[in-house]
Amino acid sequence: MTDFTLLDTTGAITSTPVNDAPDYRKPTRALTSRTAFAASHVIPHAWADNTPGQPAEIDWDATLAFRHHVWSWGLGVADAMDTAQRNMGLDAVATRELITRSAAEAQSVGGSLVVGVNTDHIDEPSISLQQIIDAYTEQLHHAEDAGAGVVLMCSRHLARTATSAADYERVYGAVLTAASTPVVLHWLGEAFDPELTGYFGSTDWRTASDTVVRIIEASGGRVSGIKMSLLNAQSEISVRRRLPAETTMFTGDDFNYVDLIAGDDQGHSDALLGAFAAVAPSASAAIQALDAGDTALYRSILTPTEELSRQVFAAPTFYYKAGVAFLSWLNGHQNAFSMVGGLHSARSLPHLSEIVRLANASGALERPELAAARWNGLLAVNGVTA
Numbered sequence: 001m002t003d004f005t006l007l008d009t010t011g012a013i014t015s016t017p018v019n020d021a022p023d024y025r026k027p028t029r030a031l032t033s034r035t036a037f038a039a040s041h042v043i044p045h046a047w048a049d050n051t052p053g054q055p056a057e058i059d060w061d062a063t064l065a066f067r068h069h070v071w072s073w074g075l076g077v078a079d080a081m082d083t084a085q086r087n088m089g090l091d092a093v094a095t096r097e098l099i100t101r102s103a104a105e106a107q108s109v110g111g112s113l114v115v116g117v118n119t120d121h122i123d124e125p126s127i128s129l130q131q132i133i134d135a136y137t138e139q140l141h142h143a144e145d146a147g148a149g150v151v152l153m154c155s156r157h158l159a160r161t162a163t164s165a166a167d168y169e170r171v172y173g174a175v176l177t178a179a180s181t182p183v184v185l186h187w188l189g190e191a192f193d194p195e196l197t198g199y200f201g202s203t204d205w206r207t208a209s210d211t212v213v214r215i216i217e218a219s220g221g222r223v224s225g226i227k228m229s230l231l232n233a234q235s236e237i238s239v240r241r242r243l244p245a246e247t248t249m250f251t252g253d254d255f256n257y258v259d260l261i262a263g264d265d266q267g268h269s270d271a272l273l274g275a276f277a278a279v280a281p282s283a284s285a286a287i288q289a290l291d292a293g294d295t296a297l298y299r300s301i302l303t304p305t306e307e308l309s310r311q312v313f314a315a316p317t318f319y320y321k322a323g324v325a326f327l328s329w330l331n332g333h334q335n336a337f338s339m340v341g342g343l344h345s346a347r348s349l350p351h352l353s354e355i356v357r358l359a360n361a362s363g364a365l366e367r368p369e370l371a372a373a374r375w376n377g378l379l380a381v382n383g384v385t386a
Contacts, residue, residue, distance in 0.1 A: 002372045004360060005379055005386045007353045015386055018372045022301075022363040024285040027074040033290040034261055034268070035248070036283060037076040037114060038276035039083035040067055041324050042090060042098065046336035056085075056094035056340040063098070064105050066277075066333050073284035075276060076112030077102065081151060082192060083274040084116075085321055089341025092121035096142060103146035114149035114184060114272075119157045129171055132157050136175045140183075150183040151227065151272075152176075156195045165201030165211040172215045182224035184250065184272070187212060189230040191317040205235040213242050227252045227272040231317070233260060241266055254313045254320070258302050262295065274320060275309040278327040279364045304362035311354050319346040323355055327364065330356070330371040337378065349382060 003015040043066065044050050048057035067077045079102045080086065080095050090098070099115045106113035119127075119135035127135070132155060143150050152175065162168055176183065187208075190197040200208035216223045226243070228236045229252030237260070240249040251260040251269035260269040276283040282305050289297035312323030322344055329337040337344050356375050358364075365371045379385065 002369060002376065003386075004356055004372050005376050005384070006357055007350050007379065007384055009348075009350045013384065013386055016357060016360065018368045019360050019363070019365070021366055021368055022282070022285070024281045025288075026072055027284060027288055031074045031284070031287045031291060034270050034287050035076070035250075036271040036276060036287055037078040037112070037250070037273070038070045038280055038283070039078040039081050039272060039274040040070060040277045041321060041328065042084045042094075042340060043325070043328070043334045044338055044340050046338050050338050050340060050344075051342045052089075054341070055091050056089060058094055058098070058340075059334070060101060062334050064101060066328065067102055067105055067111070068109065069333060070277065070280050071106070071109055071111035073280045074287070075280055075284060076114065077106065078151060078272050079113060079115045079148075081116040081153065081186075082188065083277060083321060083324060085340050085343065086116060086118060086153070087120055087156065087193065088318070088321065089339070089343055094340075095121070099143055099148060100146050103143075103148040107147055112149075114151050115143050115146075116151050116153045116186070117143050117183075118153040119155040122157065125157075126160050127157050129158075129161060129167060132161060133171055133174045136171070137178045140175065140178060144180055149181070150179065151186050152183050153186045154188045154193070154196050154199050156193070159196050159199055162201065168200050168211055169215055169218070173218060176215075176219045176222040179222055182222050184248075185212070185216070185223055185226040186252070187226060187228045187230065188252075189232070191231055191315070192229055193318060205230060205232065206238075209235065209239050209242070212239065216244065216247055221246065223247055225250050225270070229253065231255050231313075236260060236269060237264075240269060254309045255306070257309070258299065258306050261302075262298065274324055275305070275312065278312060278324050279305045279308070279362075281366060282362070282364060301363075305364055308355065308358040308362045308364055311351070311358055314351070319343070322347045323352075326352055326355060327359060330359065330374055331366040332370050337374075349379065349384070
């Protein structure tokens with residue numbers, strides 16, 4: 001079996017044997033112990049003008065096939081979110097089409113789907129609070145009309161315009177009132193998007209969490225859950241313990257998800273993770289183990305993937321999308337390592353090499369020999385040979 005060629009930041013070349021793929025089995029019934037969504041990426045045509053600033057030209061067959069891959073493992077799909085390059089290449093027209101197409105595919109197979117709702121179709125950088133409410137509501141109605149569940153994403157417009165916690169409460173209150181079914185809130189930290197610094201009215205998560213809890217409590221049951229992506233387990237656990245009984249905490253912490261999903265004697269987090277798009281079979285197998293009451297097996301499967309996820313989401317964290325697409329390519333879900341806006345160039349060869357090593361070690365490679373051929377070939381194209 002072919003070895004993986006590895007490259008470090010000094011240019012040193014080593015190799016490691018290719019491990020066999022784990023013998024994970026797709027579930028024969030719905031996963032029950034945890035609700036888990038994989039935030040999925042988009043796949044462009046390799047021949048498209050995938051350069052910065054150009055409209056997205058999506059390979060719909062490959063993009064939707066990837067969603068069916070996630071559903072086949074019993075996971076839900078979280079679509080049109082930051083993993084799908086919202087605010088980093090996925091334009092408004094492509095976003096609307098993605099939501100419409102994904103919703104139709106989900107309905108065709110009974111797959112669970114939530115989609116991101118934002119204000120990013122407005123080109124003006126600064127708009128009023130009422131315009132933000134109107135923009136959110138427009139996208140909300142499109143998602144609902146498509147038949148998708150809703151994740152109310154953080155708005156860069158709101159981050160720029162709001163001057164107090166009360167402004168956030170006004171906007172969220174109005175948008176939630178317009179929702180026909182309960183929605184999931186999303187608290188995206190500045191590591192994922194520096195333009196969201198101070199979201200919910202404070203740079204201190206404790207103060208901001210007070211605003212979040214007030215928004216949820218005032219919603220009259222219109223908030224079904226919240227996804228927290230602060231990469232801070234303490235903040236998530238703190239908010240989780242303050243949530244109303246009917247409100248679910250979805251971890252978006254790609255650094256600490258193993259313990260957060262496992263939980264403690266006061267509760268656990270469900271999952272809405274970009275990392276789970278990269279390791280869907282492992283995530284499914286781990287939750288199947290929890291369904292069977294085998295916490296040790298859950299940890300033995302999922303813990304190795306957390307180190308891989310930490311590499312994919314390493315600083316600057318907002319470039320993690322390149323690692324998700326890279327693993328998709330290694331695993332045969334797309335024909336080229338290419339991304340909307342040329343974002344596949346956002347990570348170095350040594351960074352990708354470490355992803356290869358950790359994916360191989362953690363059982364995250366579904367077709368290891370294909371992965372080895374593709375990775376070693378990419379290195380050779382760049383003049384790196386063993």
